[in-house]
Amino acid sequence: MSTNHNITSANVQSEMAGLGRVVILGAGESGVGAAMLAQKQGFDVFVSDFGTIADKYKKALEDLGIVYESAQHTEELILNASEVIKSPGIPPTAPIIKKLVEKGISVISEIEFAKRYTHAKTVCITGSNGKSTTSLLTYHILKNAGLNVGLAGNIGHSFAAQVATESFDWYVLEISSFMLDDMFEFKADIAVLLNITPDHLDRYEYKIENYAASKMRIIQNQTENDVFIYCADDEETLNALRNVHPEARTYPFSIVKTVDQGAFLDENTIHILIETNNELTMSISDLALQGKHNIYNSMASGIVAKVLELRNDSIRESMGNFKNIEHRLEHVAKISGIDFINDSKATNVNSTWYALESMTSDVVLIMGGVDKGNDYNMLKDLVKQKVKAIVCLGKDNKRIHDAFEDDVEVIVNTFSAEEATQIAYHLAKRGDAVLLSPACASFDLFKNYEDRGNQFKAAVREL
Structure with a gap:
């Protein structure tokens, strides 16, 4: 045609x-x-x-x-x-x-258009980091509990296509700031804001407050009959909340303080309390998703489940048997005693911080790509503690060199996933991890982060 x-x-x-x-x-x-x-x-x-x-x-x-x-x-x-x-x-x-x-x-946006033609209720999840994992976990919990639920937005199949062809009662929607910018009458029945960290600042005049205002659109049009779930430990979220006043019922989650309603961590046990519903408790060692950032993700999903009055044993089972998504801290292989981990979905500095924070061995870090105005300072302490070498994968790596040349002995430039993987393999030794966690977008050398992750995995398998 x-x-x-x-x-x-x-x-x-x-x-x-x-x-x-x-x-x-x-x-x-x-x-x-x-x-x-x-x-x-x-x-x-x-x-x-x-x-x-x-x-x-x-x-x-x-x-x-x-x-x-x-x-x-x-x-x-x-x-x-x-x-x-x-x-x-x-x-x-x-x-x-x-x-x-x-x-x-x-x-x-497509999301705004599609919502006009469905009576289904929506759980809308946004945040700079963790929204794909949390969306998939929430969908997993709801589906396993027997709800008639679809998954859409920034993940899975198009929301509009599903509205045209399916008949779900609920949708879990992963919502990006770009989608929120083009949503006006749309209302989330349950809104989840995981965190706000510098990302996509090139679209927001390099001002964190503009980006935060975009994220806060997740609660626009909500009423007292709706629900807003947010991280009480996230500084930028708390700053943004000073400028808005949610009408919805609010449920914070925290790993550093106790909350009356919502979720908190006491030693190694998560507690989730929603009004008169029976309290859900779960040991963090029983969670399928490990690492501090995933405690937050699990808390957010758990609050959604409790708001919907799902059974505690069903929630625990789902939070314990969930399988995480491809390209997010995905274990690829162990070769010569070296773990290869694909975190290609880490397209901003904060995601890479989370990845490094979860590492328990010395790391050869593969990073780089299209820099979106990144501030690498937040990585410096973790890089000093855990990273023995950095392999740059991108066309322009000057800012990475400038940021870490005093912290890491070896910084190497590469221009393909195959070259980066081979050099990282030679720099690592038994017991180390080779971590692809770029902190940058992928469009200089790859179609998208999936292509970058897939090329990395293919290169690992060729070693």
Whole structure:
């Protein structure tokens, strides 16, 4: 199906339909899902992607007879929209977005659009770190307890596609700050904010307060009938909460202090208390997810489960048998007594801090990529304690050298996953760990963090 043929068809369809025209910018998972739902609801649909559309998404659009273009944005076919649904990855500074805003055309996220067409309730999880793990754990707990639940958002299949084709009572949605920026009337029934640490500051004028304000949109439109769960140990979250006043019932979680309602840690036991429900207690040694950061993630999921009045034994079982996601502290192999760990999903400094914090052996750290305004200072103490060598994997590694040249004896530059893995293997000795935890985005050398992680795993298996 050629682009020219598509555009001609778009004009014909627009004239014939007489309905609202929905234009979708970006033809990835969320964009194609939004197109499916918009078509089902009777809109005239046009999909435009400034980049290349993956074959599987082209086929999905063609099978549905949805008109699309790739490698361009044809303005006359976009600026006549009733409403535009944009990919989270398109910044508000993109020229086409500026023109849409100037014309007063509504620009929203796929999540906002999909919520209009479902009565399902939502558990919405955001945070700079841990949101994928917590979303998957929460989904695992709810599904095992027998709830009719879907998983969507920044993870799994498109929310809009599931609204178009499924009939769930609940959704667990992983929500990024980019999604929140394009959500206006959307309301989370249960909102979870795990933490706020510097990330994506290039999208927020390099101001943490702008990024924090974006994260706090998770509680917009909530009422006293809704629930807000947050980390009482997170400084930026507490700062942000001084500027807003949640209407929802709030449940904090903490590992350093006791709370009346919510979750806290007493020695090695998690306590979760929600109003009159019977208290849930669980030893942290019984959690499937280990490490301090995962205590927080487990607490957040546990509060959701208790709010929904799930049985304690069911919650404990699910929190004890959960399997974590690919590319997040994923053990790849042990070769010559050296552990190889894939944490490619660590695309910011805080994620890498969590990874290093959980290491119990000396580390050869593979890091680098597209630097998003990173401040590496928070890593310095852990790097001094645990890291014997840094293998840089990226096109421009100057800032990593500058940050750690006084803390680590060996810092090496590499330009492929295979080269980085081989050098790290030679720098490590029996009992060490080789940890891929980049602290940076992957787009300089890889398609995405999954591609980076998969290439690393393939290189490990070739050793």
